[in-house]
Amino acid sequence: MRNSTVRAVNRLTTRWAAAAAAQTQAGNTGTVFTAAGLWPLLALLADGSDGPARAELAQALGIPAEAAGQAARELLDALAGVGGLRTATGLWTGARLPLEEDWSAKLPDGARGTLTGDPDADAKALDAWASDRTDGLIERMPVVLDESTLMVLASALALRLRWIQPFGEWEGEAHTGAWAGRRVRALHRSTSLLDRVRVAHGPSGAVTLLEVVGAAGVDVHLVLGEPEAQAGETLTTGIAAVTRALPATVASLLPDGRPGPGLTVATVAAESPEPRLDIETVAFEVRSEHDLLDHARLFGLETATDTDRGHFPGVSPQPLAVASARQSALARFDAAGFEAATVTAFGMPVGCSASARLRYRARRAEVCFDRPFGFLAVHRTSRLVLAAGWVAEPHTPEPDTSEPDAL
Numbered sequence: 001m002r003n004s005t006v007r008a009v010n011r012l013t014t015r016w017a018a019a020a021a022a023q024t025q026a027g028n029t030g031t032v033f034t035a036a037g038l039w040p041l042l043a044l045l046a047d048g049s050d051g052p053a054r055a056e057l058a059q060a061l062g063i064p065a066e067a068a069g070q071a072a073r074e075l076l077d078a079l080a081g082v083g084g085l086r087t088a089t090g091l092w093t094g095a096r097l098p099l100e101e102d103w104s105a106k107l108p109d110g111a112r113g114t115l116t117g118d119p120d121a122d123a124k125a126l127d128a129w130a131s132d133r134t135d136g137l138i139e140r141m142p143v144v145l146d147e148s149t150l151m152v153l154a155s156a157l158a159l160r161l162r163w164i165q166p167f168g169e170w171e172g173e174a175h176t177g178a179w180a181g182r183r184v185r186a187l188h189r190s191t192s193l194l195d196r197v198r199v200a201h202g203p204s205g206a207v208t209l210l211e212v213v214g215a216a217g218v219d220v221h222l223v224l225g226e227p228e229a230q231a232g233e234t235l236t237t238g239i240a241a242v243t244r245a246l247p248a249t250v251a252s253l254l255p256d257g258r259p260g261p262g263l264t265v266a267t268v269a270a271e272s273p274e275p276r277l278d279i280e281t282v283a284f285e286v287r288s289e290h291d292l293l294d295h296a297r298l299f300g301l302e303t304a305t306d307t308d309r310g311h312f313p314g315v316s317p318q319p320l321a322v323a324s325a326r327q328s329a330l331a332r333f334d335a336a337g338f339e340a341a342t343v344t345a346f347g348m349p350v351g352c353s354a355s356a357r358l359r360y361r362a363r364r365a366e367v368c369f370d371r372p373f374g375f376l377a378v379h380r381t382s383r384l385v386l387a388a389g390w391v392a393e394p395h396t397p398e399p400d401t402s403e404p405d406a407l
Contacts, residue, residue: 060300177370202237
């Protein structure tokens with residue numbers, strides 16, 4: 001992947017994190033979103049746009065509009081090579097909508113379809129595509145359809161990871177933090193790799209980051225800020241740290257005490273000189289529906305939604321505008337791994353205990369995620385953030401409704 005494109009996508013992720021997390025914290029709900037699924041679609045639209053819409057899209061993308069089409073194609077090709085990640089791009093057009101050949105040639109190979117003009121029939125076909133391309137994780141295409149819809153441009157991403165070292169799991173009540181007394185699926189693990197934990201400092205104070213390593217080149221970073229910090233501030237600091245735009249100090253170089261939220265470091269008497277990191281967190285599942293036009297300026301879509309004129313002459317000689325822009329997203333984290341999926345679509349109409357001799361001094365660290373925290377799925381080589389989100393509530397186990405055994 002081109003470094004310039006990765007940086008541009010990550011900048012959009014950062015801006016979206018600030019906006020989405022603010023809404024999330026206000027409503028005490030979780031969120032998940034993927035700028036990596038949205039950015040190529042915005043780039044393809046920018047390539048075919050003109051006038052103010054072109055300038056706005058270029059600003060949102062962070063690259064010149066004339067370079068956007070090629071950048072989109074290169075990014076989509078690169079994403080297809082990421083282990084554990086399935087990607088797809090789809091384009092559906094009305095039978096009488098002509099497309100500019102130079103623009104359509106830049107789209108990746110994949111689904112091409114025709115809109116019949118029957119919203120129910122078209123919705124059924126689009127839903128089937130979304131479900132198939134995400135292995136059933138996203139069952140509906142997030143687009144508004146009516147008889148005036150002439151074009152739908154969509155992307156789908158489905159990420160499945162397995163941890164190199166799985167967690168242990170138990171179900172019961174949490175004992176500490178904001179979720180104390182709540183039934184949770186608690187996850188725990190120990191490792192000698194102390195430096196899986198780091199601490200960075202942002203505008204709202206210290207942020208603790210835990211790297212959970214996936215088996216296919218993508219890792220998930222859990223991000224815990226200060227209790228009083230805003231979710232958006234915690235996430236944006238976390239993104240800066242995992243993309244190496246902000247320095248972070250690894251646990252082996254941190255002082256004893258509580259150098260970061262949820263983190264304790266100590267040098268203790270031990271039976272072995274080997275360091276140890278003890279991890280406690282929770283399983284979670286987050287689903288989100290995003291109407292991108294609620295933040296039209298953020299995504300460069302203010303002018304493009306004006307149906308009084310067309311904005312995409314490079315896409316089609318027939319005038320087109322953006323009528324809907326939405327993303328459906330899901331993320332799950334459990335003892336064995338992580339999975340995330342998004343579908344983004346634009347609709348466009350016209351217009352332990354044991355005794356032993358403690359002969360050594362060893363470093364010990366404990367990190368505990370027992371209150372709301374962020375998460376980032378990151379491609380290890382490029383540092384591209386593939387998914388980001390906020391966990392407001394832990395996964396609650398289903399109550400046991402089975403009948404007791406008869407005596």
